[in-house]
Amino acid sequence: MSLADSQPRPDGPTRGRPRSEAVERSIIEGVMKLLEDGVPLAELSIERIARTAGVGKATIYRRWSGKEELFIDVVRTAEPPDPELPGTSLRDDLVAFLEQMRQRGLMTRSSALLRSVFAQVKSSPKLWDAYHTIVVEPRRRKQVALLLRAQENGELRADIDAELMNDLFIGPMLMRTVMRADTVMRADGDLPEGLSEQIVDAVLEGLRPVSSRTP
Template sequence: MTIQETGTARPAGRPRSEKAERAIIEATLDLIGEGMGVSELSIEAIASKAGVGKTTIYRRWSNKEDLVVDALATLKAPMPRLRGTSVRDDLIVLLDVMRAEAGQPRSRCVMNIAMSEADRYPRLMERFMKRAVEPRRAALRAVIERGIASGELRADLDVDMGMALLSGAMLWHTKWGPEGELAADLAERVVDAALSGLAP
C-alpha cells in the first residue's frame, strides 16, 4: 500500500499495454475508413496493421463485432461552436463540417458504415447511431427548430424534411457529385439553395 491504491485492486502481473489497445483501434478505423466493409475486416489484417499479435486482440475482444463497436465508440462527432447569430450561418457551419469530414479517411468511417452496413449488424448499428450519428442529427435538428421558432424558417416546415434536404444534398455531392474535392463554398451554396428553394 505504498502508492497507487485507489480502491480498485491492481491485478498482479504485467499490465495490458494501452499503446497496443490504441494501435488496434486505430488500425480498425483506418481499414474502415479505406472503404473496407465490416464483413471484409479480418482480425489478421487489423493485427498486422497495428503491429500486434492476434493474441493481444482476442484477449480484449471476443469477436470482431465487439471490436468494431468499441472502435466506432471512440468516434465523436466534432461539435463546432455555433455562433447562433443566424440560422443560415449555423447551417453553413454544420454542413461545412460534413464537407471537411468527407475528405479525411478517418472521418469517412462514419459515412461508410452508416451507408453500407445498415441492415446486417443491428447491434453495431444501434450503438453506432447513438454515438456518432445522433449527435450530428440532433445539432442539425436543433438549429432547424430554432429557425422555425424565430421565424427564420417556414412555420409549417417539417423538420425531418429540412434535414433530408440539407444533409441529403451534401451526401449526394459527396458520393455522386463532380469528381474531386468538394468545393470550399459547397455548404454555403447548399444552404442558400435549400433556403430559397428551386421555384422563383
C-alpha cells in the same frame, strides 16, 4: 465516452496484471494505418490486425467480441468532433454543419479511412445501430434543436416538421458525400467550395415565412 473496454473483465476490478492501455491504442492505430495504406476492408482480418499491431489474437478478443465491435471504436476515434457554430445567424450555423460534412467527404487521407469503415459499418445492422446511437443521433438532435429555435423565433415556417426540415438540408449533401462521392467522381469536383452555401440558400428560400422572403 472513453475508449471502451467493450469486453469488461469478468471478475473483480484489479487482480493480477492489469490490461495495457498502450496495447489498446496500438491495435486501433494499427487498423487506421492499414486503412490509410489502402488495404481493402475485406482484407482486414483479425489475424492481420494482430500481426500488424504485434499483438496476440487473444489480446484482441479479450477487449472486443469481434471485428465489428473493434470497428466501432475505430470509427469513434476517427470521427471529427461536432463543428463549432458561429452563432451569427441561422444560415451561418446551417452552413457550418454542411461544411463539416463536405470536408469529411473530400478525398483526404483520414476521410478515405472513414468512408471505408463507414461502408462496413453500414452493412451490419448491429454496427449501424451502435454508430447511430453514439455518433449520428446526438448530432442530429443538435441540428433539430437549432431549427426548432428558429421556428420559435419566426425565422422558419412553423407548418413543417423540424425533423423533416433537417433532412431537407442534410440530405442533399449526403447524396453527394456518401452516394456519389466515394466512387463515381474521382476529383473533388462534385464537392466544390460554396456547395454548402448553395444548398442552404436554396432550401432556406422555401422554408422562410412568406413575409421574410427574398423579394
